[in-house]
Amino acid sequence: MQFRVMGSLAATVLMLGLTMGLAGCSPRGSRAEGASSARPAEKRKPAPDFQLKDANGQLFHLADYKGKVVLLNFWATWCGPCKIEIPWFAEFEREYKDRGFAVIGIAMDDEGWPVVKPYVDRRQMNYRVAVGSPEIEQLYGGGEGIESLPTTFVIDRQGKVADVHIGLVGKSDYKDEIEELLR
Amino acid sequence: MKLKNFCVSGGLIAMACALVWAQAPGVLTVSDPAKLRVPRTGSVDQSLKLRLQPGYHVNSDKPNDDFLIPLRLSWEKGAVETVAVEFPKPVIEKSEISEKPLSLFTGNFEIVTKFKRAPGAVPGPGLLTGKLRYQACNDKMCLPPRNIEVKVPLLVE
Numbered sequence: 001m002q003f004r005v006m007g008s009l010a011a012t013v014l015m016l017g018l019t020m021g022l023a024g025c026s027p028r029g030s031r032a033e034g035a036s037s038a039r040p041a042e043k044r045k046p047a048p049d050f051q052l053k054d055a056n057g058q059l060f061h062l063a064d065y066k067g068k069v070v071l072l073n074f075w076a077t078w079c080g081p082c083k084i085e086i087p088w089f090a091e092f093e094r095e096y097k098d099r100g101f102a103v104i105g106i107a108m109d110d111e112g113w114p115v116v117k118p119y120v121d122r123r124q125m126n127y128r129v130a131v132g133s134p135e136i137e138q139l140y141g142g143g144e145g146i147e148s149l150p151t152t153f154v155i156d157r158q159g160k161v162a163d164v165h166i167g168l169v170g171k172s173d174y175k176d177e178i179e180e181l182l183r
Numbered sequence: 184m185k186l187k188n189f190c191v192s193g194g195l196i197a198m199a200c201a202l203v204w205a206q207a208p209g210v211l212t213v214s215d216p217a218k219l220r221v222p223r224t225g226s227v228d229q230s231l232k233l234r235l236q237p238g239y240h241v242n243s244d245k246p247n248d249d250f251l252i253p254l255r256l257s258w259e260k261g262a263v264e265t266v267a268v269e270f271p272k273p274v275i276e277k278s279e280i281s282e283k284p285l286s287l288f289t290g291n292f293e294i295v296t297k298f299k300r301a302p303g304a305v306p307g308p309g310l311l312t313g314k315l316r317y318q319a320c321n322d323k324m325c326l327p328p329r330n331i332e333v334k335v336p337l338l339v340e
Binding site: 079115150 | 251281318320323
């Protein structure tokens with residue numbers, strides 16, 4: 001039987017390639033608890049700047065966060081693994097905010113705010129959330145856009161990409177990286 | 184000369200990439216549907232065979248959460264009218280992402296559409312076009328919603 005192939009694995013592979021490029025090397029697998037996780041500083045590349053409006057209609061730029069460690073998380077309301085991460089990120093926002101840390105959630109729902117806003121309220125997301133645009137998809141996902149969710153960029157105080165996580169990873173992986181970058 | 188070799192190599196790599204792209208398997212594939220013979224009276228079933236890559240799932244046509252994207256199959260109007268679209272029984276799975284169990288399709292499954300001849304349909308061959316919308320995930324990540332265009336050759340008797 002002949003099957004018509006309609007899918008996006010190849011796009012995911014290309015996206016992986018681009019994100020690897022942004023991070024300066026390949027994505028990591030599982031790592032030991034407490035192990036150093038962020039890329040060496042000299043291998044990091046600048047996180048592309050963008051401007052978006054948040055849930056309150058306020059325009060912001062990634063450049064506004066220079067000097068802070070940022071967890072830039074691409075997610076969607078229909079993404080189950082993303083839902084698991086949301087309480088972690090809310091906890092990180094509470095725990096590390098005063099030490100120069102922030103989470104930015106970029107929702108990739110095609111329907112935009114009418115779908116995203118009720119979800120943000122329901123999940124009590126305490127960090128800044130914006131709806132993605134084709135421009136930010138190009139900047140962070142290359143020609144094919146962000147193909148897998150969640151995709152999370154960990155950005156250092158110099159505005160450089162210290163690591164990229166595609167798919168769900170452990171809470172402790174994030175925690176270790178954040179603490180390392182905040183030191 | 185070196186530059187020429189570099190360009191040729193680059194071209195070959197680009198062609199290889201394009202080939203890999205064209206042949207890369209998707210997570211959801213649809214088999215080529217059989218020709219549909221539409222009788223003068225009564226209805227006829229058309230079965231669409233789908234195959235999901237191992238490890239992946241799609242939401243059923245009735246997911247248990249408003250935010251999840253259901254599997255949808257719609258058909259354009261033409262020589263036939265859609266009487267009903269019948270999805271298989273979903274797999275019900277408990278998950279930490281939802282208070283309610285998830286309603287999913289996995290592996291190989293079939294969607295059956297019941298058609299009847301549209302009033303005024305002209306006898307003869309034709310083509311029926313449908314759209315399958317799905318959103319696939321595995322336990323670590325999700326892929327954006329996708330549409331698959333389905334074309335069914337038909338013969339109105």
